[in-house]
Amino acid sequence: MIQTPASCPLCTPTSEKVLWSDDQFRVIGVTDPQCPGFVRLISQVHIAEVSDLPASAQTRMFSLLVAIESAMRQTLHPDKINLASLGNQVPHLHWHIIPRWKDDPFFPDSIWSAPKQRPDTLSSAASQAARTAHAETFWKAIPAVCAAVR
């Protein structure tokens, strides 16, 4: 029996922008003006590591991850995509799928690194607005993208 701790914020979320879900996984939108389009792919079951999942669920999870990455590239056109399953703070399997741009405040470091605080190189309001619009398109595409993954 897999434990579902009442204290786990991914088992008992109080506020999430769920873009798609089924019985195994869900995708939520992460509101972060520095990384518009950021999403997380979250296991519906409370486990810590990928290798805790049955093999069939691992396969499906990775297919979802690649489908989401592909859709992110097609709609958002970021300079790079970062994929990460950390879970040090919340040991419930979840993937960060993060669009990165060369002029975001952390590039070329991780988004968990100290920001560079270099306003001279930050993106213009116009490009920010375009990214925000593309991010909205990307988020809207998620249900069809995930539903197409067997």
Place this chain on the structure above:
Amino acid sequence: MIQTPASCPLCTPTSEKVLWSDDQFRVIGVTDPQCPGFVRLISQVHIAEVSDLPASAQTRMFSLLVAIESAMRQTLHPDKINLASLGNQVPHLHWHIIPRWKDDPFFPDSIWSAPKQRPDTLSSAASQAARTAHAETFWKAIPAVCAAVR
């Protein structure tokens, strides 16, 4: 034809501890006293994103990733495993497979975050020595672990 830039440090590595390799991928040991057992899984082909790989290579890469994670758990017993494909600095597909302990200098943040610098909670010399020994066992297991992945 996929470009292999001479300037890419993963295409033309000058110093790597290669634990296993074939024509698609290689695994290298990362010497980091704070994360003994750290390894990277690197594409032999110069591509930036997972979705640049053919589907069959994606499947094999994820199988290698899970096999390495499983072996890391069995030999090292870290408190958590972090998996990440970032590539902002070196846009050549590679995965960081990082053992984490609750008393490592960065926990519960990423290893790219600012260290906590809390020597009072850092692991003892004895537990560090045990981890280093387990990390050696883990690295030695990598060739068999990867060879068993179809």
